[in-house]
Amino acid sequence: MKVKSGGGFRAIHYTFKKGREAGGLLKLFRAMRSRNACKTCALGMGGQKGGMVNEKGTFPEVCKKSLQAMVADMQPAIASDFWLKHSIEELKTFSPRKLENLGRLSQPIRYRRGEQYFEPITWTEAITSITNKMNLIEADRSFFYFSGRSSNEAGFLLQLMARLYGTNNVNNCSYYCHQASGVGLQSSIGTGTATIVLDDLEKSDCVFLIGGNPASNHPRLMTSLMHVRRRGGKVIVINPVRETGLLNFRIPSDPWSLLFGTRIATHYLQPHIGGDLALLWGLAKSLKSQNRIDRSYLNQHCRDESAWCDALDSLEWDEIETKSGILKDEIDLIAKLYGQSDRAVFAWTMGITHHAHGVQNVQAIANLALSRGMVGKVGSGLMPIRGHSNVQGIGSVGVTPTLKKAIYDSLEKNHGLKLPTKPGLDTLACMEAAAQSQISVGFFLGGNLYGSNPDSKFADASLSNLDMSIMLNTTLNTGHVHGLAKETYILPVLARDEEHAATTQESMFNFVRLSDGGPKRLMGPRSELEIIVEIGSKLSETSNKIDWQSMRDPDKVRHWISSVVPGYSQIKDIGTNRSEFQIEGRTLHSPVFATDSGKAQLHVHTLPDLLAQNKGEFRLMTVRSEGQFNTVVYEDEDLYRNQDGRDVILLHPDDLSLLSLKHNQRVRVSSKTGTMSNIRARSYEEIRQGNALMYYPEANLLVSRDSDPASRTPAFKGVVVQITPET
Ligand SMILES: Nc1nc2c(c(=O)[nH]1)N[C@H]1C(S)=C(S)[C@@H](COP(=O)(O)OP(=O)(O)OC[C@H]3O[C@@H](n4cnc5c(=O)[nH]c(N)nc54)[C@H](O)[C@@H]3O)O[C@H]1N2
Ligand SMILES: Nc1nc2c(c(=O)[nH]1)N[C@H]1C(S)=C(S)[C@@H](COP(=O)(O)OP(=O)(O)OC[C@H]3O[C@@H](n4cnc5c(=O)[nH]c(N)nc54)[C@H](O)[C@@H]3O)O[C@H]1N2
Ligand SMILES: [Mo]
Numbered sequence: 001m002k003v004k005s006g007g008g009f010r011a012i013h014y015t016f017k018k019g020r021e022a023g024g025l026l027k028l029f030r031a032m033r034s035r036n037a038c039k040t041c042a043l044g045m046g047g048q049k050g051g052m053v054n055e056k057g058t059f060p061e062v063c064k065k066s067l068q069a070m071v072a073d074m075q076p077a078i079a080s081d082f083w084l085k086h087s088i089e090e091l092k093t094f095s096p097r098k099l100e101n102l103g104r105l106s107q108p109i110r111y112r113r114g115e116q117y118f119e120p121i122t123w124t125e126a127i128t129s130i131t132n133k134m135n136l137i138e139a140d141r142s143f144f145y146f147s148g149r150s151s152n153e154a155g156f157l158l159q160l161m162a163r164l165y166g167t168n169n170v171n172n173c174s175y176y177c178h179q180a181s182g183v184g185l186q187s188s189i190g191t192g193t194a195t196i197v198l199d200d201l202e203k204s205d206c207v208f209l210i211g212g213n214p215a216s217n218h219p220r221l222m223t224s225l226m227h228v229r230r231r232g233g234k235v236i237v238i239n240p241v242r243e244t245g246l247l248n249f250r251i252p253s254d255p256w257s258l259l260f261g262t263r264i265a266t267h268y269l270q271p272h273i274g275g276d277l278a279l280l281w282g283l284a285k286s287l288k289s290q291n292r293i294d295r296s297y298l299n300q301h302c303r304d305e306s307a308w309c310d311a312l313d314s315l316e317w318d319e320i321e322t323k324s325g326i327l328k329d330e331i332d333l334i335a336k337l338y339g340q341s342d343r344a345v346f347a348w349t350m351g352i353t354h355h356a357h358g359v360q361n362v363q364a365i366a367n368l369a370l371s372r373g374m375v376g377k378v379g380s381g382l383m384p385i386r387g388h389s390n391v392q393g394i395g396s397v398g399v400t401p402t403l404k405k406a407i408y409d410s411l412e413k414n415h416g417l418k419l420p421t422k423p424g425l426d427t428l429a430c431m432e433a434a435a436q437s438q439i440s441v442g443f444f445l446g447g448n449l450y451g452s453n454p455d456s457k458f459a460d461a462s463l464s465n466l467d468m469s470i471m472l473n474t475t476l477n478t479g480h481v482h483g484l485a486k487e488t489y490i491l492p493v494l495a496r497d498e499e500h501a502a503t504t505q506e507s508m509f510n511f512v513r514l515s516d517g518g519p520k521r522l523m524g525p526r527s528e529l530e531i532i533v534e535i536g537s538k539l540s541e542t543s544n545k546i547d548w549q550s551m552r553d554p555d556k557v558r559h560w561i562s563s564v565v566p567g568y569s570q571i572k573d574i575g576t577n578r579s580e581f582q583i584e585g586r587t588l589h590s591p592v593f594a595t596d597s598g599k600a601q602l603h604v605h606t607l608p609d610l611l612a613q614n615k616g617e618f619r620l621m622t623v624r625s626e627g628q629f630n631t632v633v634y635e636d637e638d639l640y641r642n643q644d645g646r647d648v649i650l651l652h653p654d655d656l657s658l659l660s661l662k663h664n665q666r667v668r669v670s671s672k673t674g675t676m677s678n679i680r681a682r683s684y685e686e687i688r689q690g691n692a693l694m695y696y697p698e699a700n701l702l703v704s705r706d707s708d709p710a711s712r713t714p715a716f717k718g719v720v721v722q723i724t725p726e727t
Helices: 009-021 025-033 064-073 088-092 096-100 123-136 152-165 179-189 198-203 221-230 255-260 276-289 295-301 305-314 317-324 328-340 358-371 391-396 405-413 427-435 456-464 528-536 548-552 554-564 569-577 653-658
Strands: 109-112 142-146 170-172 206-210 234-238 248-250 267-269 344-348 381-384 441-445 468-473 487-492 503-506 511-515 617-623 648-651 665-670 675-683 691-695 719-725
Touching: 009 025, 009 064, 025 064, 123 468, 123 487, 123 528, 142 152, 142 427, 152 170, 152 391, 152 441, 152 503, 152 528, 152 554, 170 391, 170 427, 179 358, 179 381, 198 221, 206 221, 206 328, 221 234, 221 248, 234 328, 248 255, 267 328, 276 305, 276 317, 276 328, 276 358, 295 305, 295 358, 317 328, 344 358, 358 381, 391 503, 405 554, 427 456, 503 554, 511 569, 528 548, 548 554, 554 569, 648 653, 653 675
Parallel strands: 142 170, 142 441, 206 234, 206 344, 234 267, 344 381, 441 468, 468 487, 617 691, 648 675
Antiparallel strands: 109 487, 503 511, 617 719, 648 691, 665 675, 665 719
């Protein structure tokens, strides 16, 4: 049966199913209610108000993904004889789901080239071998990659260790995610994160949701969107795909919505993939012709108003229509609605950032918001919807190749440390350096760089070219069996709700939460902080530079963070006063910007041509299904898009006819980077004609390393493919 709404009873039924897997619903409920920040997206659940409570204090807010993540952590340990029974070659044939379901990692394991099996080793042996090797190489021949699941404390300490060791090759998954938002916002308004708090969303009368599928990826945001709509506000979705859950969603915590469903989008624009920049400029042009631009705001609070207005005037509608795929009438209608709004919020996700012009997309969103004075006012503003639960915090505390000047200065002046000055490499640059044998050691705090990277073949070759890699993880993923370095160490870590001391995380609304930790579920894994201390205290370059042993205590690390990270001074006492806080200088409720001039900057762009202009070519987006969290696939089916498997390419029915293909016919999909065979071409009328959809991470075989020059984010949603029938 075709699924016509997101959420609903299916989500509740799922809760019971997961409860059974976790050894009882009550046990799962207790774990979910513990005072820890939610482990999945960065919407900001949990912390000191208790699990399943949002930043406004509403309960119960729960989603399928948070249950999945919790149940995964509640699994028993992988038995120690497992490693001797299953060869690496065999593990390579396991699906991401099978790897995750093997259980929790609980002892250090090592692989050495030439051997066929992982070998369990002691912690002492692992730490000694790792530090011996690191002591032999030049620091700049190493790189550090962080996912966004770890705590602020672990993030801060590991980046400090890397820099004391002597390298700035420090980066996080943001380079494959929201980097374009950070760079774009910084260049427009002087800060790189959301300008609003959750409550502002509840006050707005118009929300633009651009290039995201929160029904599946940030389900708890749907409650706020329901409220906007119930208040008579507008929810304008811009997405080449009509996503089921954005049309109708059944919110489990709202009885009426649960039974009858809630319509979410009031308006739905379907541009071509990559057509947003033209569309955003079109909206601004239309707004201007309707005399709805707030000239006095632009005059007082923005720079380069006249250059921006001239650019709007000289743009031709023909160009806007062909490059966006949206007709002027439709653009005029949406501009009119926006023109009537008093408090508008602009929210966006990967459909905006995963392009070779991702930064420009973000700047154009900021332009549009600024044009009506929607930045720096209650109930309105800019809101990048972040991915990982602490990806924003990891960036704030210094996990970036270039340290913020304030952090750098403070570490040098106040703490007397000498930091390296050679510029650090971003994620893609590190992968390329590894492929060229310029880097020999990779250190990974969480994540799955192999699975996340564009051009999977290249990723495999590049990571295999390393002499040593060190991975700190909770469960096994594809990155532990593909692209193995000559010597690979996998170190098991505790999840944040199992640590003996409290840690902190930062939500997408710039709110710092305290996770209490909790009893260890397994005896083998260690806390991330403990492992970093063990390594840092044994590296010859770092051992005597700070008092490592004291850093086992997250309170001590927080003292450091408080003294060096801008806006974070209140973190110093959070371990004792337990007061979660809003980071200073981020939320903008008045139009004073953190730029040199105090004004926001308007940007002018040239509009890129749409990709895939030639006959037989399609624009491909690579996206998440409802049943996965990034490279970890929990279920093969994609409930909301009505797909029973992941080996598919979704095409508009007219495109199938054009290609003389039948629904479900096997095809070969090729790009300039790779080919995937035996894919089912499926008729999917919800996608805009000329565009195609496939699932990440599998489709990374097709994604090239072309990236946005300004943010270095790969164009995961801008791939040109050809489709031919299998013979
Ligand atoms: N369940 C679940 N939740 C998650 C994750 C997960 O994997 N699973 N991952 C987390 C992470 S790290 C992140 S970053 C977020 C990701 O959250 P999203 O950004 O929502 O995830 P994607 O699946 O990448 O999908 C992007 C959406 O963009 C649309 N899109 C694609 N190309 C374009 C375009 O050119 N223009 C426009 N306007 N739209 C386009 C697609 O149709 C799709 O609806 O979710 C987080 N939450
Ligand atoms: N083609 C394509 N590629 C993409 C994307 C896309 O849309 N299309 N999306 C991109 C995006 S937005 C992102 S964010 C990246 C994802 O990039 P990553 O963050 O690198 O990948 P994940 O799959 O989220 O990593 C999951 C692993 O984290 C580990 N883990 C879980 N919890 C913890 C913890 O508490 N501590 C530690 N140390 N480890 C833990 C588990 O072992 C799990 O296997 O992928 C990017 N790649
Ligand atoms: Mo992400």
